[in-house]
Amino acid sequence: LDFKRYGQHRQKGGLNVINEGKIGVQESISLIVMAICSKIFFTSPGFLTTLVGTAGWLTTLISCTTSIVLFTFTYLLLKRFPGKNIVEVFNITLGSILGFLFSSIYAIAFLFEGSVVAREFADFMKIFTFPETPISFIIGAFIFVIAAAVYLGLESIARVAKLVGYSALGGYILVIMLSATEYRLANLFPVFGYGLDRIFLNGVVRSSAYSEVIILSVIAGSLQGSQHIKKIGYTSLVLSGVLLSMGLICMNLVFPYYITQEIVAPLYIMARSVEYGAFIQRLEPVALFLWIITTIITVSILLYCTVSVYCKMFRLQDMRPVIIPLSVIMFTAAMFPKDFSIIVGEYVQGTRTYGAAVFYLLPLITLLVSLVRGKRTDNKRNHNTGEGSKE
């Protein structure tokens, strides 16, 4: 690789090498909120309850607040480089080699997270609905759909996210409301779970649960400026925080903490437990719909980000040839974990614990470097998009 030439090109041009289209505020919010909130359908509530007991709802609010603070750094970075995506910002600020390295880490992190979610989803499907179907078939079919979505592009994914966002929200609230007969206020007590120290510590560490908001930095070029990024980012985080906290409160109201810790998918079990006479029972198809639709959107955007970052790194103007190879890599990565315990205990929790280090720390480092080196492309100082942009 000719890093020097590559870096010069990026700094000179400063343009998107690929045309990703434009998406609006509502589409973006739907996309980010679904990507963040899909976790509630899987093992995260159980694992969080193991860590903090009855105070999962409070912990996630701390995670959300931490994410808002950390996202602010990303926003400030993007604000300094209007119209630029994170790959371009990395290159302008850090130079071609370090920029390439940071972008690679991003691409790998998106790919890893996508494959973990895909595998977690496939294992859920195998546990609850398709026990006899081979896991490779479930993951293969799933990745096939994801690849098709990525092939159609960001605009299509975002519009589908907006389209199904309302029904997904409706289904989520329906399950929560219909479970009200099972609510027991005492299940929320002792109110501080395993202690305030654990709540605070896990709240900060698990801010990675909201790290999907960083997707905005990858698709920044498709948004309508930094003000939109700010609006979309903060709105998505607050909305996700409210939805996740609400879901966790309702789960805790239904299941005591020692049961939530045991259950693989509390929300699904909640839906199965709905019983209003002989007719309104067995609402798991609603939960299943929520699962499938939100997970497809989540993994689609994660694969899209992988493809997008990869193409931007290598200045590829056509994303399509990259989709199939990266889909195959995602499939292989999803097939890689040996068993469900490893996925839940190591892979999923690994992304929840260390995800912030990748998704929030790299933009923070870049922001600091840009401040020190005075790199920016906005019109507050000089337009330093070209070579020798040091002040």
Added chain:
Amino acid sequence: MKRACCFLLMLLFALTVLSACYDSREIDNWAYVYSVGVDKGVSDKLRFSVQTPKLKGQSGSIGSVESSGGKGTETDFTVISVDCPTFLSGVEMMETSLSRKFNFMHTKYLIVSEDFAKEGVETFVNGMRRERQVRRIMSFIVVEGEASKFVQQLNPILGATLSKFMEGMMAMGNHTGLFYDFSYGDFTNEMKSTRGQPACVLAGINDFSGYLPQGTETKETSGSIDYYAGEVPRAGGNRFEFLGTALFNGDKMVGKLNGEETRAMLMAKGEFNRASITIRDPLRPEYYVTAEVNAQKSPKVKVSIDEGKPMIQLEVFLEGDLRHVQSGINYESEDLIPVLERSFEASIKEKLDNTIEKCKGLSCDVFGFGEKASMKFLTIQEWENYNWNKQFKYAQVTTKVEFIMRRPGTILRTNPTVRSED
């Protein structure tokens, strides 16, 4: 040429899709289980029984077979039992003689024998919890005697469908208060609870031996339904009956409540709906008075910890309609209604106190007091260290009952019966 190739490729792809799933199972490939019975095994750890429709003469749904059965005759259902080490191995051992696979998605009752319950149900319950088909909403029942025999007796004489009967049977608990539908989910929650102990419906087979012939000498009764399942002095009807509550300490059954005690438990728990409660006539004790009682509002429970000892204040609020007065006394009058109300209060309070004392003796908090107590603690560590299940037996419980007789039924005033000797 290109279009033809594409079309051919599409046809080839359609071949794989249109042939359907290779591992799919249609509805007539399943045998839906309605009840599961668990006893102590003889040749292995468990004796496991399932009740399933026979599906004779049908290739389709279970529903159609039930309706064809009409009266729910003995031939509509079959019970298969097997001695096995675990739930799933038992299922597969039974399937060696069937062409269908058992499906537990619609199972309504999980019935455990008393002997097995006394030894501990954890081995079975834990084994079953992982099974994706098993639903938390099925009823958990302890039966006196063998569960396999009880399952065989579950063939209602009234109604067309077994599933409808099963749901209706559990709903009866809300009308009588003599038993309460504790679900399998409730049971598994409470089994691991630090805030109380599990309980479940008590059932039994009535051999009608309690129904004595005319002229038999018996001891005087209190007017209460202080029977356990299988003891009601009746003849005719279904042989099975649901009455009372089985009490557990963890996974082991340690005691049981009779019908009246179950009502008292439900009143304290806040789950009491309605029941006809009979007491001795306060003015003429040789007669009975019955009122249809329902909860005015949720009970008020205050729990405090005084020098490590739980102090519980329970206030129960009830109201009722006068339904039956044998003595002919004009209890509808303003002067006598309070007399009746105080008598009901005293009678209910006595039962409540006795039931709480009984449960304290067994270290079984089935009233939800522990839930209230847990609100007094800030962290789980503090709460778990306090060990409520151990402390409950030292609890000082004070009870208060408020009863209001709302209506006199269809009679405004009772005039005395006139006899010639009067």
